[in-house]
Amino acid sequence: xxxxxxxxxxxxxxxxxxxxxxxxxxxxxxxxxxxxxxxxxxxxxxxxxxxxxxxxxxxxxxxxxxxxxxxxxxxxxxxxxxxxxxxxxxxxxxxxxxxxxxxxxxxxxxxxxxxxxxxxxxxxxxxxxx
Amino acid sequence: xxxxxxxxxxxxxxxxxxxxxxxxxxxxxxxxxxxxxxxxxxxxxxxxxxxxxxxxxxxxxxxxxxxxxxxxxxxxxxxxxxxxxxxxxxxxxxxxxxxxxxxxxxxxxxxxxxxxxxxxxxxxxxxxxxxxxxxxxxxxxxxxxxxxxxxxxxxxxxxxxxxxxxxxxxxxxxxxxxxxxxxxxxxxxxxx
Numbered sequence: 001x002x003x004x005x006x007x008x009x010x011x012x013x014x015x016x017x018x019x020x021x022x023x024x025x026x027x028x029x030x031x032x033x034x035x036x037x038x039x040x041x042x043x044x045x046x047x048x049x050x051x052x053x054x055x056x057x058x059x060x061x062x063x064x065x066x067x068x069x070x071x072x073x074x075x076x077x078x079x080x081x082x083x084x085x086x087x088x089x090x091x092x093x094x095x096x097x098x099x100x101x102x103x104x105x106x107x108x109x110x111x112x113x114x115x116x117x118x119x120x121x122x123x124x125x126x127x128x129x130x
Numbered sequence: 131x132x133x134x135x136x137x138x139x140x141x142x143x144x145x146x147x148x149x150x151x152x153x154x155x156x157x158x159x160x161x162x163x164x165x166x167x168x169x170x171x172x173x174x175x176x177x178x179x180x181x182x183x184x185x186x187x188x189x190x191x192x193x194x195x196x197x198x199x200x201x202x203x204x205x206x207x208x209x210x211x212x213x214x215x216x217x218x219x220x221x222x223x224x225x226x227x228x229x230x231x232x233x234x235x236x237x238x239x240x241x242x243x244x245x246x247x248x249x250x251x252x253x254x255x256x257x258x259x260x261x262x263x264x265x266x267x268x269x270x271x272x273x274x275x276x277x278x279x280x281x282x283x284x285x286x287x288x289x290x291x292x293x294x295x296x297x298x299x300x301x302x303x304x305x306x307x308x309x310x311x312x313x314x315x316x317x318x319x320x321x322x
Contacts, residue, residue: 052175094167094176109153117143
């Protein structure tokens with residue numbers, strides 16, 4: 001349990017989590033019919049709107065996981081998450097009816113703002129900024 | 131994964147000034163996007179499937195209308211019969227759409243006060259559809275659905291123009307290439 005807490009505290013956990021949730025929501029809205037029913041025919045129906053929703057959702061999930069497992073590059077992933085969240089508004093169901101867009105912007109900003117507290121890994125902190 | 135790294139014990143916390151550096155411009159851009167959409171200047175792409183939602187409009191006018199019966203697979207492994215309507219260009223007055231996402235009901239209204247919503251390449255799969263009146267121009271009833279993009283050999287109908295008043299639809303699947311949504315407003319709770 002304490003290991004889990006240490007893991008969580010050693011990276012921008014909540015920012016990454018919000019981005020993953022945003023991605024899943026954007027992904028689910030156009031495609032849940034396809035995933036639940038296994039209806040491949042629906043994909044052809046859904047067209048470019050659904051494809052954008054799936055693409056932006058998948059990229060947000062990847063960026064969120066990147067923040068957890070590759071926290072070194074969190075600046076890149078967090079900015080990508082914010083931009084993807086903004087892009088989802090015109091491209092995918094008004095940003096998953098606002099929910100996904102707000103989660104992505106909030107998560108990305110929190111991940112960007114996360115900074116290591118201890119003075120020891122100072123060179124690491126500098127690397128993360130660059 | 132990287133748990134065993136030197137950063138194992140490195141704690142961190144959120145620096146709220148850094149948070150604002152990203153969050154404030156992002157919210158400004160998001161607000162601009164919402165504003166442009168609400169003015170009808172920015173089109174958005176809508177595509178929802180898998181859950182039932184309700185669409186109502188006081189009036190729908192469209193050109194290039196086609197309708198035929200179809201079926202969507204449902205979660206019980208069977209088929210739900212649906213009415214597939216496709217409209218090439220449609221305008222809708224006082225559009226209201228409500229959908230339940232993650233246990234929350236979201237309702238979206240647009241196109242009130244004289245500036246209607248317009249949609250292109252609209253396809254709706256409805257399980258239930260009612261209207262107070264409907265006018266079709268150049269209606270051909272009994273056209274093979276295969277010629278309209280549906281299953282060949284089944285019943286279909288097509289019209290060059292259509293006007294439907296007080297439309298209420300329960301739909302399972304909606305998509306449109308572009309939607310312009312003037313006077314957009316979004317609320318939680320309460321369906322149309």
